[in-house]
Amino acid sequence: MGAERADEAAGEWAEVAPDAAQRLVGAAVEAFAERGYHATTTRDIAGRAGMSPAALYIHYKTKEELLYRISVTGHERALKIMAAAAGAEGTAADRLCCAVRAFASWHAERHTTARIIQYELKALGEEHYAEIADLRRQTDRLLREIIQDGADAGEFTVRDVPGTTLAVLSLCVDVARWFTADGKRTPDQVGELYADLVLGMVGARRP
Amino acid sequence: MGAERADEAAGEWAEVAPDAAQRLVGAAVEAFAERGYHATTTRDIAGRAGMSPAALYIHYKTKEELLYRISVTGHERALKIMAAAAGAEGTAADRLCCAVRAFASWHAERHTTARIIQYELKALGEEHYAEIADLRRQTDRLLREIIQDGADAGEFTVRDVPGTTLAVLSLCVDVARWFTADGKRTPDQVGELYADLVLGMVGARRP
DNA sequence: AAGACCCCTAAGCGCTTGCTCAGTGCTGGG
DNA sequence: CCCAGCACTGAGCAAGCGCTTAGGGGTCTT
Numbered sequence: 001m002g003a004e005r006a007d008e009a010a011g012e013w014a015e016v017a018p019d020a021a022q023r024l025v026g027a028a029v030e031a032f033a034e035r036g037y038h039a040t041t042t043r044d045i046a047g048r049a050g051m052s053p054a055a056l057y058i059h060y061k062t063k064e065e066l067l068y069r070i071s072v073t074g075h076e077r078a079l080k081i082m083a084a085a086a087g088a089e090g091t092a093a094d095r096l097c098c099a100v101r102a103f104a105s106w107h108a109e110r111h112t113t114a115r116i117i118q119y120e121l122k123a124l125g126e127e128h129y130a131e132i133a134d135l136r137r138q139t140d141r142l143l144r145e146i147i148q149d150g151a152d153a154g155e156f157t158v159r160d161v162p163g164t165t166l167a168v169l170s171l172c173v174d175v176a177r178w179f180t181a182d183g184k185r186t187p188d189q190v191g192e193l194y195a196d197l198v199l200g201m202v203g204a205r206r207p
Numbered sequence: 208m209g210a211e212r213a214d215e216a217a218g219e220w221a222e223v224a225p226d227a228a229q230r231l232v233g234a235a236v237e238a239f240a241e242r243g244y245h246a247t248t249t250r251d252i253a254g255r256a257g258m259s260p261a262a263l264y265i266h267y268k269t270k271e272e273l274l275y276r277i278s279v280t281g282h283e284r285a286l287k288i289m290a291a292a293a294g295a296e297g298t299a300a301d302r303l304c305c306a307v308r309a310f311a312s313w314h315a316e317r318h319t320t321a322r323i324i325q326y327e328l329k330a331l332g333e334e335h336y337a338e339i340a341d342l343r344r345q346t347d348r349l350l351r352e353i354i355q356d357g358a359d360a361g362e363f364t365v366r367d368v369p370g371t372t373l374a375v376l377s378l379c380v381d382v383a384r385w386f387t388a389d390g391k392r393t394p395d396q397v398g399e400l401y402a403d404l405v406l407g408m409v410g411a412r413r414p
Numbered sequence: 415a416a417g418a419c420c421c422c423t424a425a426g427c428g429c430t431t432g433c434t435c436a437g438t439g440c441t442g443g444g
Numbered sequence: 445c446c447c448a449g450c451a452c453t454g455a456g457c458a459a460g461c462g463c464t465t466a467g468g469g470g471t472c473t474t
Binding site: 035036038039118119122123157159160163164166167170171173174175177178185193194196197198200201202203205 | 242243245246325326329330364366367370371373374377378380381382384385392400401403404405407408409410412
């Protein structure tokens, strides 16, 4: 039984109560990330949490609600990270560097959660999707403003601000696809590497 | 019935014979890209191809074989594009520019196929996966060699060649996730933008 | 005209899916 | 000591899944 690993994964969801609901969301994150939403069964989730299939429905109305909760929480955390960087003091280059480092390393550190929120969007119900899409637009806007600021200030050389924003976001998000804990890079190293590469993209590489 | 659209998608698979097998692979590409492999039913594929569910099994042994055929063909095309750029004449910057432009724009142009081959890898059987993984390693190696050449020649400023290779590949691949035909950028424009951004990443932006 | 071959369908098999519900044990207030 | 309320389970339902099978109709060769 993988119940111990599910408990580990649940650590990220410490504020979820009661305990059984927390174990379930941890198990779901693990299973969705490993196999994908559609390939994961409610029996599998319940089994990883050490419970019977029926127990899941005491805490969550449907399997989709579980995905939705994971998506909302994950997107809120990602947005918070981006907002912290965007609201920091310093030059546009400082803020961009900080944003990319934090955003990319989060996608590595929490690559299970990140994989779900980035690659299972289509499995959400229509209303839930709309809610998530709004959080994503906010994240995009924050990053675009940093890049726009840098371009306006002459710090950056950017030919296409929305396009560059899209590319930077895409680069960071895709970390969740390829990153594995047993690879040769730590999340911090990924963040460092990516911050440097992105500064190059906008023509503002630090010396 | 979506049979006409499936026919359209099948155009990319013109060399597949007989005609029914071609329509089926076109329908499968469309369905897998739209809903994902696990959420697509054999009835859906057959329906889009204008046939009964049983007809699928005359041309393909299993649903997984359909995914495998799409994956092999797609990866071979992607590899061919990378190989053409890597084998071209010119400086490392020329070749990198050419590689990224072609690779990124292919992922936009053929975003349905690309989405499947990049995001449904885990749904392949073990042996099929191993075969595909080999094609992916070849693509990675070709790009890494271009970047290494540029670094060796002093054309590029790269602190981490494997890491930068990974990032460039990741950037291009992820085009398949966000690109839609009704967006404001054409595949060629995406290729152009990305080539410019990547040259910035390696510190070799053209004037 | 007859037979062989191929492509296809209608029907359906065995299984798994998301989800439900009656009932069980455990806990805490009176 | 009792009983209400809660978390949970065992059993199972209806629906849908991947895939199989028996057989029908074209077309081509002989």
